[in-house]
Amino acid sequence: MRQITVLSGKGGTGKTSLTAAFAALTRHLVIGDCDVDAPNLHLLLNPTIVETQEFRGSQVAVIDETKCVQCGKCEAACRFHAIHDLVIDPVLCEGCGVCAYLCPTDAITLDVQLDGYAFISTTKYGPMAHARLNPGQENSGKLVTLVRQNARRIAEKEKIELVLIDGPPGIGCPVIASITGVDAGLIVVEPTLSGIHDLERALSLLNHFRIPAFVCVNKADLNAENTARIIAFCEDNEVRVIGRIPFDPLVTKAMVAATPVVEYAPTSRIADEIKNAWTCLRAAGTAR
Amino acid sequence: MIVSIASGKGGTGKTTIAVNLALSLENVQLLDCDVEEPNDHVLLRPMISDVEETQVLVPKIVEERCQHCGDCADFCAFNALFVAPEKVVFFPELCHSCGGCLLVCPHQAIIEEAKRVGVIKRGRAQKVELVYGELDVGEPMAVPLIRAVKSQIEEDRNVIVDSPPGTACPVVASVYGSDFCVLVTEPTPFGLHDLQITVQVVRALEIPLGVVVNMAGIGDRKVYEYCATERIPILLEVPFNKRIAELYSRGIPFVEEMAEWKEKFRALWRKIAEDV
Numbered sequence: 204m205r206q207i208t209v210l211s212g213k214g215g216t217g218k219t220s221l222t223a224a225f226a227a228l229t230r231h232l233v234i235g236d237c238d239v240d241a242p243n244l245h246l247l248l249n250p251t252i253v254e255t256q257e258f259r260g261s262q263v264a265v266i267d268e269t270k271c272v273q274c275g276k277c278e279a280a281c282r283f284h285a286i287h288d289l290v291i292d293p294v295l296c297e298g299c300g301v302c303a304y305l306c307p308t309d310a311i312t313l314d315v316q317l318d319g320y321a322f323i324s325t326t327k328y329g330p331m332a333h334a335r336l337n338p339g340q341e342n343s344g345k346l347v348t349l350v351r352q353n354a355r356r357i358a359e360k361e362k363i364e365l366v367l368i369d370g371p372p373g374i375g376c377p378v379i380a381s382i383t384g385v386d387a388g389l390i391v392v393e394p395t396l397s398g399i400h401d402l403e404r405a406l407s408l409l410n411h412f413r414i415p416a417f418v419c420v421n422k423a424d425l426n427a428e429n430t431a432r433i434i435a436f437c438e439d440n441e442v443r444v445i446g447r448i449p450f451d452p453l454v455t456k457a458m459v460a461a462t463p464v465v466e467y468a469p470t471s472r473i474a475d476e477i478k479n480a481w482t483c484l485r486a487a488g489t490a491r
Numbered sequence: 492m493i494v495s496i497a498s499g500k501g502g503t504g505k506t507t508i509a510v511n512l513a514l515s516l517e518n519v520q521l522l523d524c525d526v527e528e529p530n531d532h533v534l535l536r537p538m539i540s541d542v543e544e545t546q547v548l549v550p551k552i553v554e555e556r557c558q559h560c561g562d563c564a565d566f567c568a569f570n571a572l573f574v575a576p577e578k579v580v581f582f583p584e585l586c587h588s589c590g591g592c593l594l595v596c597p598h599q600a601i602i603e604e605a606k607r608v609g610v611i612k613r614g615r616a617q618k619v620e621l622v623y624g625e626l627d628v629g630e631p632m633a634v635p636l637i638r639a640v641k642s643q644i645e646e647d648r649n650v651i652v653d654s655p656p657g658t659a660c661p662v663v664a665s666v667y668g669s670d671f672c673v674l675v676t677e678p679t680p681f682g683l684h685d686l687q688i689t690v691q692v693v694r695a696l697e698i699p700l701g702v703v704v705n706m707a708g709i710g711d712r713k714v715y716e717y718c719a720t721e722r723i724p725i726l727l728e729v730p731f732n733k734r735i736a737e738l739y740s741r742g743i744p745f746v747e748e749m750a751e752w753k754e755k756f757r758a759l760w761r762k763i764a765e766d767v
Contacts, residue, residue: 212528214501214656219681240659241499241685262568282589294663294696299589300568313568336659338691343659344631372501372656373527376631379584396742397506397530404528407628426740455709458680 204358206366206385207484208237210409212401214372216393217421220454220464222369223247224477226328227463233363234326235354236333237347237381238371239319240340247463250324250331258321258334258349261341262298262313264291270310277302277311297341318342321349323357330357344376351380374408382414389417389445389484394429402433406442416442417487419480423447443487446480449473493650494763495669497693499685501656503677504705504729506530507739509653511746513619515756520648523623524665525655526609526636534744537614537621545624545639546605547588547632552579556600563592563601584631609636611643637664649760658688666693670767672700673726673759679710683717690721699766703759706731724766727759 209222223244226234236244271289278286281302285295303311319336332353334346354366370381382388388409392402402418409416418437423430430447437444449472457467465474496509510531513521523531561574571585572592583606593601609626624640626633633655644650654665666672672693676686693700702718707728718725729735738745746752
């Protein structure tokens with residue numbers, strides 16, 4: 204089984220639109236949406252949920268006022284400044300349990316939170332593992348790990364050789380959870396100064412975890428000079444550029460139509476460019 | 492007044508709005524809390540005056556005293572400690588620095604040491620004072636660094652907090668404590684979907700909010716319909732425009748070349764101030 208994660212550093216470069224297009228071109232794969240706090244892939248792939256799992260993990264401290272003797276030990280010890288005048292702010296509380304441990308009258312307990320849901324679905328392109336973190340919750344990295352486990356499990360069970368993962372933006376905990384142990388990372392970059400800056404950081408992250416990196420320049424014709432810079436940068440760093448996708452309003456139109464762009468406009472130039480990029484990535488992957 | 496800029500979906504134009512707004516106002520402090528991928532400095536090109544390391548405290552086991560009783564691992568709510576018969580294994584990437592393990596160790600076998608998570612940089616570009624964090628590559632936890640960036644807030648100034656994308660804890664840490672939150676969205680199904688989730692987060696924090704529609708003209712009208720139903724004010728629309736996109740691609744804030752927008756951003760700020 205091969206696992207490929209699409210990531211970007213910077214948000215909004217086109218990860219999800221490309222992942223959906225790749226899925227539509229392949230049709231024998233397991234798809235994972237690891238952007239659990241702002242998932243969008245389902246808006247293009249229209250999954251039918253067949254299994255829902257509750258995801259619990261984080262805790263929040265709660266004070267029982269009838270037992271509290273107002274000694275203030277909890278407030279003094281809380282490293283997250285989550286207790287003020289003996290009231291716990293659930294937003295700041297990280298659920299470490301120090302307050303409950305120190306409370307002389309056992310007035311503090313820890314409530315386990317429902318952090319979100321993981322889903323296993325079917326789509327017309329193949330099975331899909333995805334999730335929904337409840338708004339503002341912690342533990343997005345753990346929920347990503349659950350999505351990854353679900354995707355692998357389905358792939359093993361149904362003997363599917365490819366797992367394609369849509370990653371979240373950034374380089375922090377949910378991104379790290381989305382790339383650990385994958386066979387390749389595809390960084391989608393747009394030719395803007397911010398895009399280049401974020402590409403460098405995303406590439407360092409893949410290098411840090413020794414994951415083979417590939418780059419796809421999206422909206423490449425928006426700034427030819429920056430696209431040339433990205434390609435030169437990739438050459439210097441021995442990173443293969445698998446595609447240069449032009450800017451095309453068809454991508455947004457396909458999104459409004461809730462369809463992968465290669466299916467919405469199968470004979471368009473952008474569909475061809477995406478096909479070429481995907482072929483190139485798959486070839487590079489299998490040659491390894 | 493502290494105004495945070497958030498979005499849910501990435502790439503909708505938080506940084507564009509934050510930077511152009513900052514350049515249109517006086518006495519401004521801009522804090523870039525997207526410590527995983529900060530970009531405000533790419534557009535502002537500040538003179539950096541100060542770089543400071545941010546550290547968190549993590550446990551260090553004093554082997555001579557450790558009896559491998561396992562109390563620390565039992566206590567740790569984040570599974571950052573694993574106690575084997577001969578050895579304690581610590582996973583720094585899971586540690587939240589709560590200090591609980593030290594507290595529960597019956598043999599005083601745990602001390603704390605500082606671990607670097609990133610840096611805070613401070614600088615100035617024209618009239619804008621910029622503070623931003625840069626999370627070290629490979630470091631998973633952004634929240635301590637976000638809090639360190641926010642500790643630099645000077646409340647008597649016009650403070651703009653640029654948040655990271657998403658709707659999880661880094662966003663909550665960024666917008667927490669602001670007087671108003673501007674949600675930047677694009678009028679597409681992705682933009683709308685993530686806007687709806689972000690509205691839930693910001694409302695749960697009881698922070699007043701309004702929407703800026705960026706790239707207006709692409710996509711469909713559903714964002715406008717949603718805002719009307721939810722009675723969310725649309726504070727400003729920035730059209731999808733080749734010139735703005737091209738300036739952005741070169742890292743130039745568009746108010747510098749299209750000065751008429753400065754007054755629109757000042758009007759946006761006044762509207763927010765009336766609401767707060």
